[in-house]
Amino acid sequence: MPSTAVRPVRIVVAKVGLDGHDRGVKVVARALRDAGYEVIYTGLRQTPEMVVDAALQEDAQVIGLSIHSGAHMTLFPAVVEELKRRKATDIIVFGGGIIPDDDITALKKRGVEKIFTPGTPLQDIVDWLRKRFPDSPAK
Amino acid sequence: MGENTDPVLLKRFRSGDVRALARAISLIERRDESVRELEQALRPDAKTPGVAGFTGAPGTGKSTLVDAVVSLLRKKQSSVAVLATDPNSPFSGGAILGDRIRMQRHALDPKVFIRSMGARGHLGGLSLASREAIRLLGAFGFDEVILETVGVGQSELEVAAVADTTVVVLTPNLGDSVQMIKAGILEIADIFVVNKADLDGYTRVMAELRAMLSLAPKAEWKPPILATVASRQEGVEQLWEAVLAHRRHLEKSGQAQALSEQRLRDETGEVAAELARRRARQALEDDPELARRLLADRTPYRTAEEILDRKR
Structure with a gap:
């Protein structure tokens, strides 16, 4: 039984934009579930507004975005901006996909906290979340 | 307000802030007692x-x-x-x-x-x-x-x-x-x-x-x-x-009436069980002597009764 004192980490995981490559995001969702997190998968072709709306309704602390279409420089910051607009900047955003190093630096500057590129071991993502939410009841 | 209660949660909830509703449901999910005050305050409307x-x-x-x-x-x-x-x-x-x-x-x-x-x-x-x-x-x-x-x-x-x-x-x-x-x-x-x-x-x-x-x-x-x-x-x-x-x-x-009455009874039973469980956990944590006796005698039933009989 999870403890009552700590807030379990809830993560909204989404594919933004016109990109149907959802194998990666499902593998990540599964790994996060196995690590004890509650993952809300919202499916394909999400707009930034939809993702943020889901995160607010689900009381998620984290949004994980996956993108393989090359539109990350537009869509990732758009999610961060939407969070600002909805006064929900405490929700952190991370992303994954085929993203060049230069873009990673730029995205971090624009408020995306972490980017994972292809080939990242799943454990790295879990470890990052554990470090980010050390009190979470996830095992 | 309880110590964990977000002092503005009720106000935000009343103003129709979806995030306040979402947060309140999270409090319910993890059985945070502070949500009870929110519920009480909202009951009239x-x-x-x-x-x-x-x-x-x-x-x-x-x-x-x-x-x-x-x-x-x-x-x-x-x-x-x-x-x-x-x-x-x-x-x-x-x-x-x-x-x-x-x-x-x-x-x-x-x-x-x-x-x-x-x-x-x-x-x-x-x-x-x-x-x-x-x-x-x-x-x-x-x-x-x-x-x-x-x-x-x-x-x-x-x-x-x-x-x-x-x-x-x-x-x-x-x-x-x-x-x-x-x-x-x-x-x-x-x-x-x-x-x-x-x-x-x-x-x-x-x-x-x-x-x-x-x-x-x-x-x-x-x-x-x-x-x-x-x-x-x-x-x-x-x-x-x-x-x-x-x-x-x-x-x-007339089943609607009967059902809602029965459910209030059921819910009271569930809440009582939850409170008792919480008390038992707390008692065993706070009272090493009690915990030691439980482990020695291996009688959870008796220990539970003892905990519930205690004055608070």
């Missing part, structure tokens, strides 16, 4: 929403059907909240909650609120958490609440214990009629829906259901059997008509 529960085996199209019902209700200008429950992993406690995928078209509609819940995350049980969440949703102004749960264990029974009307969703080719008796679903259904009615095997499942139900003991309410193709919005109007007919039946027969 709380209306009681209609509550329909949808349950059925994985893959029967529950989420798609709920999505179709939400569309219908929105056409009727009702606001709708969906509480969708998926199982947690028994090993990690984690969960993948995927019911939203089928409800995309209601994203951004401010009159639709969708919340996913892990079934196992609730000390005190899903029904207790759902009841409290329903009250909050009512206070927030939702006309209708739809509970959706996958019928793979006991969670569907807990939903039946909370919903006014329980809809059991079946599809063709789920297995033969023996599966239906086994599953225990016959007893909880107020309405049967055979979804994906465009598939082969539709006539057979309808016939089997009818045969099964003809053997059921006579009751005032005879569960209707309806057919839907949720992905094409077919049969949804009739389904909602049946839900409303069941609701009228509950009112007219």
Whole structure:
């Protein structure tokens, strides 16, 4: 039984934009579930507004975005901006996909906290979340 | 206000801030006591929403059907909240909650609120958490609440214990009629829906259901059997008509009153169990002597009685 004192980490995981490559995001969702997190998968072709709306309704602390279409420089910051607009900047955003190093630096500057590129071991993502939410009841 | 209470939570909740509602439901999920004060404060202006529960085996199209019902209700200008429950992993406690995928078209509609819940995350049980969440949703102004749960264990029974009307969703080719008796679903259904009615095997499942139900003991309410193709919005109007007919039946027969009284009693029992569990845990933590005796004598029953008999 999870403890009552700590807030379990809830993560909204989404594919933004016109990109149907959802194998990666499902593998990540599964790994996060196995690590004890509650993952809300919202499916394909999400707009930034939809993702943020889901995160607010689900009381998620984290949004994980996956993108393989090359539109990350537009869509990732758009999610961060939407969070600002909805006064929900405490929700952190991370992303994954085929993203060049230069873009990673730029995205971090624009408020995306972490980017994972292809080939990242799943454990790295879990470890990052554990470090980010050390009190979470996830095992 | 309790020490954990966000002092502005109530104000934000009253002003219609979705995030405040979402946070309050999280508090309920993890049995945070501070939410009780919020509930108390909201009680005067709380209306009681209609509550329909949808349950059925994985893959029967529950989420798609709920999505179709939400569309219908929105056409009727009702606001709708969906509480969708998926199982947690028994090993990690984690969960993948995927019911939203089928409800995309209601994203951004401010009159639709969708919340996913892990079934196992609730000390005190899903029904207790759902009841409290329903009250909050009512206070927030939702006309209708739809509970959706996958019928793979006991969670569907807990939903039946909370919903006014329980809809059991079946599809063709789920297995033969023996599966239906086994599953225990016959007893909880107020309405049967055979979804994906465009598939082969539709006539057979309808016939089997009818045969099964003809053997059921006579009751005032005879569960209707309806057919839907949720992905094409077919049969949804009739389904909602049946839900409303069941609701009228509950009112007219006086069952609604009896049910709500019984549920208050049940809920009190559940809350009492939860408080007792909390007290026991605390007592064993605070009193090493008691814990030592428990381990030596191995008599949890006696220790429990001793804890509950103690003056506080």
